[in-house]
Amino acid sequence: MATEQQDSQLCLATILEDFLKQRNIQVSVGVDSSSLKKADETFGGRDLPVDPSDLRRYEAARWVRNTLGVVGGRDLPADPSEEDFRIALRSGILLCNVLNRVKPGAVPKVVEAPNDPLVNQDGAALSAFQYFENLRNFLVFVEEMGIPTFEVSDFEKGGKSARIVECVLALKSYREWKQSGGSGTWRYILNSKPTTFGIAKQYKRKDSEVPVDAVTNSPSSTPSSEQPLLDQSDSNTKNDGTASSIDAIVRAVFSDMKQEDIPVIVEDMLKSVMVEYERRLATQNELLLMSAGNRDKLGSGDLGRTISGNEETLSDASYGEENVTEIVNNNMEASQDSNVEELENQDYELYAISKEKTEKQQLIIERQQTHTEELKHDLKAVKAGLSLLQMKYQQEFTSLGKHLHGLTYAATGYQRVLEENRKLYNQVQDLKGSIRVYCRVRPFLPGQKSVLTTVDHLEDSTLSIATPSKYGKEGQKTFTFNKVFGPSASQEAVFADTQPLIRSVLDGYNVCIFAYGQTGSGKTFTMMGPNELTDETLGVNYRALSDLFHLSSVRKETFSYNISVQMLEIYNEQVRDLLATNGQTSRLEIRNSTQDGINVPEATLVPVSTTSDVIHLMNIGQKNRAVSATAMNDRSSRSHSCLTVHVQGKDLTSGVTLRGSMHLVDLAGSERIDKSEVTGDRLKEAQHINKSLSALGDVIASLSQKNNHIPYRNSKLTQLLQDALGGQAKTLMFIHISPELEDLGETLSTLKFAERVATVDLGAARVNKDTSEVKELKEQVHHIYFSSHYYTIHSLKIHCPNHQLPLLFAFRLLV
Numbered sequence: 026m027a028t029e030q031q032d033s034q035l036c037l038a039t040i041l042e043d044f045l046k047q048r049n050i051q052v053s054v055g056v057d058s059s060s061l062k063k064a065d066e067t068f069g070g071r072d073l074p075v076d077p078s079d080l081r082r083y084e085a086a087r088w089v090r091n092t093l094g095v096v097g098g099r100d101l102p103a104d105p106s107e108e109d110f111r112i113a114l115r116s117g118i119l120l121c122n123v124l125n126r127v128k129p130g131a132v133p134k135v136v137e138a139p140n141d142p143l144v145n146q147d148g149a150a151l152s153a154f155q156y157f158e159n160l161r162n163f164l165v166f167v168e169e170m171g172i173p174t175f176e177v178s179d180f181e182k183g184g185k186s187a188r189i190v191e192c193v194l195a196l197k198s199y200r201e202w203k204q205s206g207g208s209g210t211w212r213y214i215l216n217s218k219p220t221t222f223g224i225a226k227q228y229k230r231k232d233s234e235v236p237v238d239a240v241t242n243s244p245s246s247t248p249s250s251e252q253p254l255l256d257q258s259d260s261n262t263k264n265d266g267t268a269s270s271i272d273a274i275v276r277a278v279f280s281d282m283k284q285e286d287i288p289v290i291v292e293d294m295l296k297s298v299m300v301e302y303e304r305r306l307a308t309q310n311e312l313l314l315m316s317a318g319n320r321d322k323l324g325s326g327d328l329g330r331t332i333s334g335n336e337e338t339l340s341d342a343s344y345g346e347e348n349v350t351e352i353v354n355n356n357m358e359a360s361q362d363s364n365v366e367e368l369e370n371q372d373y374e375l376y377a378i379s380k381e382k383t384e385k386q387q388l389i390i391e392r393q394q395t396h397t398e399e400l401k402h403d404l405k406a407v408k409a410g411l412s413l414l415q416m417k418y419q420q421e422f423t424s425l426g427k428h429l430h431g432l433t434y435a436a437t438g439y440q441r442v443l444e445e446n447r448k449l450y451n452q453v454q455d456l457k458g459s460i461r462v463y464c465r466v467r468p469f470l471p472g473q474k475s476v477l478t479t480v481d482h483l484e485d486s487t488l489s490i491a492t493p494s495k496y497g498k499e500g501q502k503t504f505t506f507n508k509v510f511g512p513s514a515s516q517e518a519v520f521a522d523t524q525p526l527i528r529s530v531l532d533g534y535n536v537c538i539f540a541y542g543q544t545g546s547g548k549t550f551t552m553m554g555p556n557e558l559t560d561e562t563l564g565v566n567y568r569a570l571s572d573l574f575h576l577s578s579v580r581k582e583t584f585s586y587n588i589s590v591q592m593l594e595i596y597n598e599q600v601r602d603l604l605a606t607n608g609q610t611s612r613l614e615i616r617n618s619t620q621d622g623i624n625v626p627e628a629t630l631v632p633v634s635t636t637s638d639v640i641h642l643m644n645i646g647q648k649n650r651a652v653s654a655t656a657m658n659d660r661s662s663r664s665h666s667c668l669t670v671h672v673q674g675k676d677l678t679s680g681v682t683l684r685g686s687m688h689l690v691d692l693a694g695s696e697r698i699d700k701s702e703v704t705g706d707r708l709k710e711a712q713h714i715n716k717s718l719s720a721l722g723d724v725i726a727s728l729s730q731k732n733n734h735i736p737y738r739n740s741k742l743t744q745l746l747q748d749a750l751g752g753q754a755k756t757l758m759f760i761h762i763s764p765e766l767e768d769l770g771e772t773l774s775t776l777k778f779a780e781r782v783a784t785v786d787l788g789a790a791r792v793n794k795d796t797s798e799v800k801e802l803k804e805q806v807h808h809i810y811f812s813s814h815y816y817t818i819h820s821l822k823i824h825c826p827n828h829q830l831p832l833l834f835a836f837r838l839l840v
């Protein structure tokens with residue numbers, strides 16, 4: 026590196042020299058005025074040589090001669106020409122000997138010339154090998170000392186003896202410095218271009234002796250321990266020799282110049298320096314490109330990778346542009362000498378980095394491959410686990426399916442039990458009487474003066490009427506009913522036997538409840554209640570509907586019910602819609618045996634969901650009902666009113682739909698015509714009423730007698746109620762009796778009607794008395810009812826393998 030710096034500074038001197046030559050500015054390079062003066066004294070006032078290089082050659086020759094003595098320096102004249110100088114020194118003998126004087130032992134073995142003066146006349150007889158041996162040893166040593174060297178070719182004819190002169194004078198300077206004590210730093214002002222050239226570097230001393238340090242005379246263990254003569258340790262004084270040379274040139278140039286010309290000259294000098302440096306930079310780039318070309322030729326070996334290849338590798342390996350740039354810059358700095366060895370070293374360095382990166386990548390790839398294998402293994406295990414789970418789940422679902430199948434069978438069985446239950450329940454109702462006749466005796470009304478009563482005696486199911494002689498045989502007449510309710514019977518007691526039939530309606534059966542009796546006997550009271558309603562005085566209608574909604578609500582888990590209401594009136598054998606809002610209330614057609622059980626489809630059908638809904642509708646119907654004051658009762662109705670509740674229930678389990686209906690019929694007054702004292706339209710009304718009541722009696726009597734023909738079509742009333750009379754239907758007839766004696770004739774007439782429909786059903790009376798047969802049936806039904814009512818499968822545990830929790834199925838079956 027020191028040599029390179031020296032070179033660059035020497036180059037600066039050369040540039041200055043060239044610059045001065047171009048401008049014909051004469052200056053004695055390397056020799057200041059004092060040197061010239063000294064040379065003048067040395068040559069004793071002779072004419073000074075014109076060329077300063079001659080003076081330096083003479084100085085060198087004289088010093089060699091003085092150093093080696095007369096004998097040793099006999100071959101070298103005192104003032105030799107250039108030719109003489111080269112011939113005298115080309116054998117290297119004088120140079121090696123003078124070097125040994127300066128540094129004893131520097132060249133231990135000097136190849137001497139033969140003693141034959143003839144042969145050694147011009148040294149030509151000495152073989153080229155011997156020349157080379159001595160010169161090489163000399164050059165290697167002075168090179169190590171840091172003294173400017175020369176080339177062997179400089180001894181050839183036309184060679185540059187100036188470099189040899191400088192080398193000798195440098196030795197001289199060194200010796201003088203040593204002889205003066207060697208204090209400080211030895212400096213030598215170089216006079217010519219640098220003489221560091223490749224051939225000197227390649228020389229090695231033949232005898233391979235350990236070189237002796239030029240300054241310390243100690244063996245040099247390593248190159249780094251060498252101490253060159255041109256001092257490198259002191260940065261302040263480094264290259265002072267060269268600097269002094271440049272300084273001398275500059276001062277010599279500027280001393281003869283005018284002051285105002287100096288800046289121009291300086292500027293031109295600097296420009297020249299810049300041009301030279303740019304040229305050198307361009308040369309370096311060319312060398313770099315050439316070295317890159319050489320690298321391409323280095324082959325495919327490990328060291329044969331090209332820098333550009335390495336640059337690409339580095340880039341690919343994400344080393345970044347900075348690293349690449351740094352390395353390339355390093356290459357540029359190091360390529361001044363186009364040293365292929367250095368390039369190879371850098372190439373190797375790049376290759377090592379690339380190789381390290383590749384190894385790391387290989388390691389990463391291997392790890393990834395290992396991870397992939399592990400993942401594959403895990404995936405395989407998971408797949409196996411999944412298929413095992415799938416198999417187990419399949420087994421569990423099969424097992425579950427079997428359990429569900431059993432459950433379905435059980436549920437189906439349960440449905441069969443329920444169906445059986447319904448039938449048995451209905452059978453019980455039948456045994457109690459599909460046609461039941463109840464008798465209710467109205468109490469005396471408040472404020473009535475008469476206290477005489479026709480009722481002689483009444484029991485649970487019999488009513489005895491005292492009959493005067495004018496009504497036949499004097500005494501008493503007894504009538505049998507399913508049940509007899511006295512004047513003090515509560516509304517709740519009257520409804521008690523009706524209540525079980527409400528469930529029948531929800532089970533899909535038809536129920537028909539009649540209120541029969543003369544005007545003012547209490548029909549409306551039984552069916553609706555008094556004008557001022559309380560919980561206790563609510564009639565059959567309200568209670569039946571209340572029970573209906575309650576029971577349907579209880580069953581909502583298993584049945585879905587749709588309940589709707591129609592309210593019709595039969596007046597003078599015409600069917601009228603009491604809920605019509607469009608005013609068209611009359612002359613509705615009756616169509617029996619319809620699929621939906623609605624015989625008067627044109628009549629208004631209002632869905633209801635609460636009891637209050639129905640009460641509201643009944644009030645509307647009551648207002649629309651034809652009411653005509655009579656002499657007997659100002660609320661006397663001259664028509665039959667029929668409130669029909671249609672019930673459609675869907676079994677949520679089986680999907681089966683059941684249809685039932687309940688007809689609540691408030692019949693028109695049954696009083697005889699002559700007693701009502703009516704004529705005209707009123708008479709006509711009474712005739713229609715009597716006719717229809719007679720037709721109702723006929724139908725019920727025919728049903729009781731199980732006749733093949735049932736005369737439904739004899740009246741609008743029986744025609745309307747055809748589906749609710751007969752078959753599985755239940756009929757309840759409430760016969761109302763007025764207790765007043767003056768009404769005895771009407772009472773006997775009413776009882777005669779009741780006797781006709783009630784006495785024929787002997788079974789009803791027996792059932793009512795709870796015979797052993799009925800009791801047995803009741804117990805059976807009770808068992809089924811309650812067992813089914815409360816039979817709930819609370820849960821069904823299905824054990825599934827691999828499950829901690831059992832599958833729980835809860836069932837709540839039909840009430």
Ligand SMILES: Nc1ncnc2c1ncn2[C@@H]1O[C@H](COP(=O)(O)OP(=O)(O)OP(=O)(O)O)[C@@H](O)[C@H]1O
Pocket residue numbers: 466467468470512542543544545546547548549550551555556658659660661662693694
């Ligand atoms: N069991 C009873 N207890 C108390 N009062 C009653 C009873 N039955 C009827 N009444 C009263 O007797 C009167 C007549 O009764 P209701 O109007 O019900 O007779 P009806 O047979 O419906 O007459 P109509 O045929 O004219 O409608 C009413 O004031 C009613 O409150």
